[in-house]
Amino acid sequence: MNKTHNQKAWFFVIPVFVLVAFNAVVPLMTVVNYSFQETFGSNVFAWEGTRWFKEILHSERFHASLGRQFIFTFIILLIQLPLGIAIALTMPKKGWGVPVCLILMSMPLLIPWNVVGAMWNIFALPEIGFLGNTLNSLGFDYNFTQQSGDAWFTTILMDVWHWTSLVVLLSYAGLNSIQPAYYQAAEIDGASRWDIFRYIELPKMKKVLTLAILLRFMDSFMIYTEPFVLTGGGPGNATNFLSLDLVKMALGQFDLGPAAAMSLIYFLIVLLICWVFYSLMMKDEGRK
């Protein structure tokens, strides 16, 4: 679709601009404010300069939780994207199967995040949960509250359960927008199934997949509620992801300065990765 240049469009954007400016800039500046100061409660502050940033960047605890976070997000993207695309490709294209699939598949997306955590906690309990009981009766020694490998397995399975449907729905919408003429041309040229996927479907899905990767990256990198309810970061620190660690530091120990510095570094990491990815994917769009 061709967009026309019109600077008056800014008038439409002003409400959201003002609202978000208030909602985003005020908390951001508050965090910046705290990150350079020491607080002694009851509104007493002392200037600390860049001390918290240096401490965080050299702290092993931060390195450990950042490492866990990257591994988790990497595994999540590696599973959910191919799986989501595969399901979207094999889903029915017409008939009664379409609404059935769409409704059933979007159900996990409608469940509140803390409910997802709570229901997976009970679902995976080794004695009385379906998943835990089944795995144990199959001969696996499964207990996600005791063994860190099992905790990781459960957390990843829960996230796959919760969010793969988002990738499916986006890919499915992308696939449906491809005109039949492309497939007819491919058939005339004798393209194989793989060629159709590689040269027609994948390029046509590029925009929705960019969005899917961005959303999945951001949400899995900042995952908090579900592992908080499911494992609480345990056993030990095994699933103590970055946001869990951050909240422990801020509320558990009331280290507001270091926690503010940490959340700024956290924010900058997410921002940087998203910006690089977004610019790379949108580079070709401008030329066309």
Added chain:
Amino acid sequence: MKKIKWVVPTFYIIFLMLPIYWLLNMSFKSTTEIINVYSLWPQDFTLDNYKTIFTDSTWYMGYVNSIMYTVLNTIISVSAALPAAYAFSRYKFLGDKHLFFWLLTNRMAPPLFLLYLSFSFIHQ
């Protein structure tokens, strides 16, 4: 080929439904049965849990609060976002790409950001 195609979505949907079924299954059990007995369907079917939710105000007020919050939230966010979405999809204007990415950055802020906002209000 056509029959094989059904396998992937079918298995996926079964996987999606299992935890939901387990939740439903538990909602019809008594607490003692949930803790003590492993059973694929309620042995001692009960509607007591639902009765508690709809008659005890500490439970149902949660729904009322949620609905009020959601309605207010929807009114504010849709009335602000709808004109902006229209502008982004129909027109090019100065700084549109940067503005769009900046709006997206709000989804990247760690949850703690809003917590700090409440701190700063408490301190005042």
